[in-house]
Amino acid sequence: MREGLGDTVCASLEAYAVHAGGGTALCDGRAALTWREFLARTQAAEAALARACAGRLLRVDAGDPLSALVRLCAGARSGRIVLVADPAHWQRYGERLHTELGPVAEDEAFSGCDPAPCGPDERGDDATGPVAGNPAARFRAGPLEPFYIGLTSGSTGMPKAFQRSHRSWTLSFRLCLEAFGIGGSDRVFVPGGIGHSLHLFGAMLALDSGLRLDIARRFQPKAILRRMEEAGSSVLVATPTQLQLLAKGAASEGIRLPALRRILLSGAKWQDRERDLLARMCPGAEVHEFYGTSETSFISHRRAGDPPGSVGRPFQGVEVEIRGEDGTCLAPGETGDIWVRSQLLFDGYVMGAEPMTRRDGSWVSVGDRGALDAEGCLWLSGRKGRMIVTSGMNVFAEEIEAALLQYPGVAQAAVFGLEDPLRGARIVAVIQPSGSALPDPQALRRHCLALLEPAKVPRAFQFLSHWPLTPGGKSDLPAIAAEIEHREAARDSVSRRAPA
Template identity: 30%
Template sequence: MNITQHLQRNARHSPDCESTICGDRVRNWAETRERVARLAGALRSLGIGSGDRVAILSLNSDRYVEYLFAVPWADAVITPVNIRWSPAEIAYSLVDSGTGTLFVDDAFAPMVPALREQVPGLRTVVHCGDGPTPEGALDYERLIVEHGPVEDARRAGDQLAGIFYTGGTTGHPKGVMLSHANLVISAMAAAAAGEFLTPGGRTLHAAPMFHLADLFTVLIRNILGGTHVTVPFFEPAAVAQTVEKHQVTDVLLVPTMIQMLLDAPGAAEADLSSLQRLIYGASPISDSLLSRAQAALPGVRFTQAYGMTELAPLATYLCAEDHADPVLRRSAGRAGPNVEVRVVDAEDQEVAPGVVGEVVVRGGNVMLGYWNRPAETSDALRGGWMHTGDGGYLNDRGFVFLVDRLKDMIVSGGENVYSAEVENALATHPAVAQCAVIGVPDPELGERVHAVVVLVPGATATQEELRAHCKALIAGYKAPRTSEFVDAMPLSGAGKILKRELRAKHWPEAGRAIG
């Protein structure tokens, strides 16, 4: 198994079919294969050898798609860089991974001088933008023109395909090592499930392509045939217009993106009738937002995907039909065809249905380990199961119900409070646009349930009103005792709310750090 094999297949079976659409630039599968083979030839001519790491720091584009396949074609390893990171964080990942070659587009080319200073091993920079090539960098298109195609190295199986850095919620980010088999097994399982992308359809890459969730959809699309449509980044009106213009059938969005899309005036005016499937995940979605999205997109099949980078990334999914059940729609669905899922206690013993414990996963999608972190790898993979750090329970039909990240659980007055449950209650208030619940220091309770809220434009609400609203839905000790109102939430590059930043101003003075 290798991630280039379905690119090869599409070039043979449907060479004239459109493979990528990026703005007004359209290429077919035969052209994409030729460009990938030539770019791989260029990389080899630059001295890149087996297993060398090649990074990319770029907005979404058709060239990003080509990079993902040209690097393994050249027998090297992809290392996508989080575009939301600071230069220091980017430099850390490049040094940690031992990356010697970096692709950059126009948006990030100005960072190159600083990165060269901070990353002594950075030997080669390839400019993959449309503007002028910066001094000291190589031109992407010129490399393709000047180098002949080479044979696919067919790096495969348990060989390292990529290093994908986690968000770094505590300390430095960790490099997750995924093999070709990890990635292909996960993508093929999703394709076999029939709940993710439309066979032969058009997938819009609006989520950041550095994130493994988007690479997951790239691989599924290659397996099922069809076309990759890219926009540089998520902007609601542009996404809606692209769906209409290019008759997009499938899209992956995180809940914050779904909300922004529904709220954008330009999106409401666009014809989204071509959409057939919407995959969502990465963070919890409120029932009110999900209901609103389903009403706005009545012809779309919604699939929730739950997983993590270490699982390449799929663990479970909730199919469209199960969304009709008011109980099951609060679950993360059932295990994918390629995995086993169970819930265990602190001693790694499986617990009974309905009992909260840690969700653990086993299967061919589970990572090789953390780059240069053997002790953390051993701990995460103890007993042959990937320990997700997520708290949840299984029902008697195998549906996974997540209650919180274990580290996010709030212990208030001796009671365990799961922030996701409180957030679901808060989100049903008509004035609440976004919310996050954290624990903050309290002299009597140890931790106090605290809500951070973004209000709907023009709406008002008070702390007391939100507490009363929650107490009508959940136990009183779970309802937020305090609230703060903010204009916007801090978000990761994947669109997740960064709770560590929300906690930061509350915990330093208490002498305690929480991830």
């Protein structure tokens, strides 16, 4: 294990402020903080929470990464439970979160903590003393205490909130450092905001481990490449879609990243055909693909020699079973539900529910299906429900359908994910118009953008005048999907026959 890591999130900031105080801890492209400055700001935020007598549940807006990460660390160190939400999520679900979770402390609780703090000499000898020990801060951080609440959408399209403990995070950090050989003088780059769970994990991994973190406010490939080049970033935490776009951007700009040696990928399948572009961008880098979920954290990762197409073998300390519908363990090669047991599992849902998620004692299944081969490698075959994985994001069709049905010209809607080499899946919406005129696709797209995150907006719209129904009166999704696949196949056939 890496020395200095604590049992609670960000417990070692004082040590990093002493040993690497003048070195950069965090940079977002506009501003940077040294470890001493980051600790001072975190302590100022802890003090502000104590003065405000803020309750235990704390919301952190993910919009400004520097402020958000300072506040998240302050919340963690003062024993609070931090709800990280991007502005769009909070605008849509804030009222329900307040209703179901109880009082949520917001930005006012941090009043006065954001201006640049004075230097250590001006603050006195106790500048690195823990504010969390103040009796006014009535809570205590502990390994098994809850630390983080994340938001995601359930298979019904309704939001759900899941809770994780300090231990589930700190053990995940240690597994990551050991499995992927990260540490020492590594510099971590996270190419997007912490509203995305993978980006949040990468950012907190760096700060909790005493590694320099560079983070992008938004994904802009060329700007990110230049920043990685300037910072000498050696570790990249990204989705396969982001990596592919970065590699293409590097090729067009002639940018090389010789310092990059570790790439951590999750969220979708990395396409092997893009490896030549990647090798030109960073010839010395190793790609580490891992599989996990918000509820389980790490499950497995591919090592050298593991068969292509698999998601590798379980991490150390993670047990995986494949079970049939009757709950019995299946033999190698047989496909069933994936069940996981480890110390990394989430505490449970604190708002909403996911019908695909089940518990059996210390085991959890989130509805993913797959098989273990005779060598212990895990193969994913699909997911129950209608989840679509696009651009590294888990998207549920029902949420998009509900948004489409709010448009005046839409009578029925069904959403599917079609295979796409860039995004993993391309979201296609099928619509039955409510009148004789077809809705304008651009107007539909603008409508969706007003209600959904950009990655959830359909890339194409198809129209059906006759809407297939099951005998029970519900949309016949297999029949609709078959029609769309027939259209796509016909379109591809015409494209292949078209003269160059």
